[in-house]
Amino acid sequence: MAIRPTARTDVNRSAILAHLGAQGPASRADLARALNVSPALMTQLTKDLLADGLLRELEHSPSQGGRPARMLGLVASAGRAIGVKVVADHVAFVEVGIGGAVIRSASEPFDASASTVLADLTVLLQRFIAGGSKAPLLGIGVGIPGSVDRQGNGLVDSTQLGWNQVPVGATLRRELKMPVLVENNVNALAMAERLYGLGRHYENFMVLTIGTGVGAGFVVDGAVLRGHAGGSGEIGHIPVAVDGPACSCGNHGCLESFIGEAALVRIARERGVIGAESGMPALRSAADAGDQGATSIFSEAGHLLGRTLAGIVHTVDPEIVIILGEGTTAWSHWSFGFEPALRSSLIPSRRGLAVAVEMWQDESWAQGAAALVLATPFDSDDVAGDQGRLVRERLVEQASPQGDNG
Ligand SMILES: [Zn+2]
Numbered sequence: 001m002a003i004r005p006t007a008r009t010d011v012n013r014s015a016i017l018a019h020l021g022a023q024g025p026a027s028r029a030d031l032a033r034a035l036n037v038s039p040a041l042m043t044q045l046t047k048d049l050l051a052d053g054l055l056r057e058l059e060h061s062p063s064q065g066g067r068p069a070r071m072l073g074l075v076a077s078a079g080r081a082i083g084v085k086v087v088a089d090h091v092a093f094v095e096v097g098i099g100g101a102v103i104r105s106a107s108e109p110f111d112a113s114a115s116t117v118l119a120d121l122t123v124l125l126q127r128f129i130a131g132g133s134k135a136p137l138l139g140i141g142v143g144i145p146g147s148v149d150r151q152g153n154g155l156v157d158s159t160q161l162g163w164n165q166v167p168v169g170a171t172l173r174r175e176l177k178m179p180v181l182v183e184n185n186v187n188a189l190a191m192a193e194r195l196y197g198l199g200r201h202y203e204n205f206m207v208l209t210i211g212t213g214v215g216a217g218f219v220v221d222g223a224v225l226r227g228h229a230g231g232s233g234e235i236g237h238i239p240v241a242v243d244g245p246a247c248s249c250g251n252h253g254c255l256e257s258f259i260g261e262a263a264l265v266r267i268a269r270e271r272g273v274i275g276a277e278s279g280m281p282a283l284r285s286a287a288d289a290g291d292q293g294a295t296s297i298f299s300e301a302g303h304l305l306g307r308t309l310a311g312i313v314h315t316v317d318p319e320i321v322i323i324l325g326e327g328t329t330a331w332s333h334w335s336f337g338f339e340p341a342l343r344s345s346l347i348p349s350r351r352g353l354a355v356a357v358e359m360w361q362d363e364s365w366a367q368g369a370a371a372l373v374l375a376t377p378f379d380s381d382d383v384a385g386d387q388g389r390l391v392r393e394r395l396v397e398q399a400s401p402q403g404d405n406g
Contacts, residue, residue, distance in 0.1 A: 013045055017054060018195070018374060020074045021099035025058050027069035046072060054078045074098055079394070080135045083370025084125065084142045085185060087212075088112045088161055091121065093128045094366040100196045100374055103133060105363045112161040118168065122175045129176070139391040140178055141372035142168060143185035143365055145213060147231040151372065152385030154182030159249050160213060169387075179390040181372040186233055188368035189324060190217030190224050191375050198322055198356055206318040208235075208309065210327030210334070213248075214256045218316055226383070236260065238308055255308055259301040261327065267297055287333045298333030305334070306341030313346060313353060320354040328360045 015035050020026060026034070032042035049055040050072075058071040078098050085092040091110040095103045108124050111117070129137065146158025154169015172180040183191075190207045193199030199207070199219060207217040214236035218225040225232050236256030237249050244253025245263065257263055261280055268274045273293040274282040286294035309321065323331070335357075343351050376388035384391070 013049055013054075016042075016045060016049060017074060017078065017098060020055070020072065021097075021374065023200070025071040025073040027071055029069060031072070077135045079138045080133060081138050081370045081373035082125075082129065082132070082140045083188075083366040083368065083372075084121075084140065085365035085369060086110070086112065086121070086142065086144050086161070091124055092363060092366045093125075094363050094370055095128075095132055096367060096370040096374070097135070098374070100192070100367070100371060102363060102367060104131070105366065112163070117163075118166070118171045121168075122172060125172065125176060136394060137178065138394050139373040139376075139387070140172065140176065140180045141188065141369035142172070142180065142182045143188040143369035143372075144168065144182060145185050145215075147229060147234075148182050148184055149230055150385060151181045151183050151383050152387035154180060156182065173387075179373070179387045179394065181376070181384050181387050181391075183369070183372050184215075184217075184230060184233065185365055185368065186215040186217040187224050187226065187230075188217075188372055189365065190219050190368075192364075192368035192371035193217075193322060194219055194222070194224070195371050195375055198320070198358065202319050204316075204318050205320045205322060206312070206316065208321055208323045209325035210259070210305070210323065211325040212261050214260055214305075215325075216312070218318070220316070224383075235308070235312060238311075240304065240308060255304070258304055264297055264301060268294065271297070273297065284330050287330060295333050295336070298330055299337035302334035302337030302339075303341040304337075306338040306343075307345045310342055310345035313350060317350075318353075320356060323355065323357045324360055324364065326360060326362075328357055331357050 016031055019031060019034055028042050028046055029039060031046070032039045046055060050057070054075055055072050056075055058073045076097055080098065080103065081096055083094045083096060089110060090107055092105065092107045094105040097103055106128055110120060110124065114120060125140065142154070144156050144158055145160040146156055146163060149155040152169070154167070156163050156166045156168050169180050169182045186207060186209050189209065190199070193207055199205050203222045205219050209215045216233040216235045218233060237247065237251065237254045239251065239253050240255050240258065241253035245257040246252055247254035247257040265279050265283060268283045269276055271293055273286060273291065283294055283297065287298055346353060373391055376384050376391045
């Protein structure tokens with residue numbers, strides 16, 4: 001979690017807050033080590049933050065042999081962020097505290113194909129913001145199933161939403177007068193994993209999501225890989241068969257056209273495993289009840305996913321693969337095909353690759369979007385650009401000088 005040494009003390013101050021938010025209370029010595037600044041500078045920076053009411057001193061930590069160190073913790077009221085998940089038929093919101101924990105959430109119907117789509121999104125956001133807590137709002141993160149040119153610009157292309165060059169970032173910034181960061185939703189999840197999840201222990205890892213679509217986010221040497229135009233990680237469109245089923249992208253035979261939710265439901269209907277009107281809940285119930293036709297549909301999907309993932313692992317070399325997404329509720333059925341296919345397709349030296357499947361919660365996507373805002377203190381590569389700088393300024397400027405009610 002080191003940031004690059006910088007002369008800009010506001011960046012260092014924000015990095016301290018984000019570190020404590022993500023990792024919990026720490027001593028000054030821990031912070032100096034983690035953020036790569038000298039102990040003397042850390043003492044000065046934390047003195048300023050204490051005076052500003054952003055930090056508070058906690059009880060001494062339990063002694064582990066040496067002299068107990070004075071621990072520092074966040075003042076919870078110092079700031080908050082809002083995360084938004086946009087899909088074709090609804091929008092989900094969360095408000096998170098400075099440490100990334102969810103304070104409240106909401107979900108609203110939405111029509112991504114409406115001609116008034118950006119005005120609709122603005123109104124929904126204004127309504128959610130109005131119900132917020134008193135802590136200063138640092139900014140808004142928006143997660144989109146598609147590619148985004150730059151986080152701080154937010155020009156969106158999405159086959160899933162039918163969007164072509166939609167100016168999400170510019171519109172929301174103008175209407176809400178607030179820093180707005182926009183990112184591909186799986187990349188946002190990867191950032192959330194990096195800050196708060198299992199990913200905080202790894203410099204190189206991969207997030208794989210299964211559900212409506214199939215996607216991936218790559219963290220390489222500690223940073224989320226965006227690629228040339230923000231389009232990295234679209235593994236659902238890896239071509240896996242010649243003349244396969246039609247895919248939402250317009251091509252045929254993509255991975256997603258075999259193992260996305262719509263594909264699994266279509267196959268189940270064709271094979272008479274579920275009725276013509278039934279969907280994923282019926283297929284999952286049938287598999288849970290031991291129906292062999294149903295379990296083999298998931299197992300075949302797992303097999304194809306495992307083989308394809310082996311190719312990706314050979315290319316990117318992650319230390320761990322973290323599997324997430326709505327589809328993981330049926331993972332016990334996927335894993336029958338997935339595990340043997342993955343292991344046997346990996347080269348021998350990589351067969352011990354760690355794979356973790358995380359419990360999925362519906363608000364995780366929106367929480368990932370909010371992490372874009374809280375991650376900007378780590379933004380040493382300036383991925384968030386001007387918007388990231390605005391978030392940092394709000395974090396430092398809006399703190400109440402006397403406040404200590406955390
Ligand atoms: Zn495709």
